[in-house]
């Protein structure tokens with residue numbers, strides 16, 4: 406099946422920069438982009454279907470580099486609406502320890518649905534909650550992803566230091582280390598797809614330095630490198646974490662991670678708010694990537710990450726919405742705007758341009774996840790696209806000035822169509838694979854019953 410999206414406005418990356426091209430067409434064949442070029446030229450190609458796209462702004466599908474899909478169960482929970490990270494976590498663990506497979510999967514579907522409806526086509530999910538004695542397994546996330554058609558990096562996360570070992574989570578949320586490693590092996594064997602264009606990859610992801618042991622950090626790194634998969638964790642998120650590391654490990658968080666082999670081009674770290682210059686240099690030198698989550702950092706009052714400095718130092722930076730309990734929303738378009746505005750709060754109006762924010766959410770995210778085939782509209786890439794109506798009220802006037810600026814500067818528009826791997830997963834602004842109203846009704850009933858205050 407060959408489909409031509411005819412005469413659209415595109416944002417593509419050329420020479421490492423996003424540029425706007427008008428009167429362009431894209432031909433999608435199967436799962437891939439078969440041709441991109443001027444509408445006049447591509448009009449000659451034989452196709453099975455032509456979609457008039459003269460009212461579309463088409464961008465590469467956005468890439469979310471950090472999330473905890475299960476957290477939609479407790480988004481907006483009143484008890485922690487104004488808590489900082491450690492208090493927020495402590496309050497939420499009490500609810501999360503009761504998560505089971507059904508709740509986990511439905512929460513993941515809600516979070517993924519929101520991502521897709523916002524134009525995100527690839528997401529990482531840092532799943533570190535496997536309550537002892539529960540039936541929660543990574544399959545909940547994988548099944549949710551498949552049911553909606555998103556491309557996923559499912560991170561097998563872990564927490565092993567419960568309160569009795571000096572950690573933050575209740576002991577019921579802390580797994581045995583041998584079980585963690587055995588399950589990492591199991592899900593890698595069953596589900597990891599190393600092929601170019603893979604819809605499903607498994608990354609290994611201890612939760613944070615303050616809730617797993619140093620041995621597990623090291624063992625996970627060893628396994629990840631033997632299996633050639635990515636490593637992901639939280640790092641330098643708050644001053645409380647910094648104080649915890651200084652007191653317990655006698656060093657700063659990044660030095661602790663370095664000592665346990667958690668730096669390198671196969672590592673991506675969420676947050677990186679509290680970094681000094683030597684830590685920025687360490688990230689740059691080791692090609693360790695950063696998943697920047699501005700809304701979450703603002704929501705929890707964690708601080709302003711030094712993104713301008715990271716970019717200037719050559720560090721790979723992607724954007725993440727973070728879990729739905731610390732953002733309460735999953736729009737990558739909104740997150741691009743927050744990333745840009747937050748740097749301007751710290752460093753003035755030139756600190757980040759709309760183009761830089763757009764790059765971070767597309768090519769930046771692809772680089773963070775080591776997916777060179779994603780993040781751009783180019784021949785041979787998987788067909789991951791988000792198509793916005795140019796007559797959307799949110800873009801009125803803006804679109805005339807600058808289509809790229811329109812996406813980042815204004816209130817976030819929602820795409821009318823979203824395509825992942827050549828399949829339309831959003832059409833007419835609605836999910837194509839699941840009944841949206843039914844999913845939301847069932848989810849609200851679940852939250853009301855088990856996860857509200």
Ligand SMILES: [Zn+2]
Pocket residue numbers: 471472473531639675727728
């Ligand atoms: Zn997180």
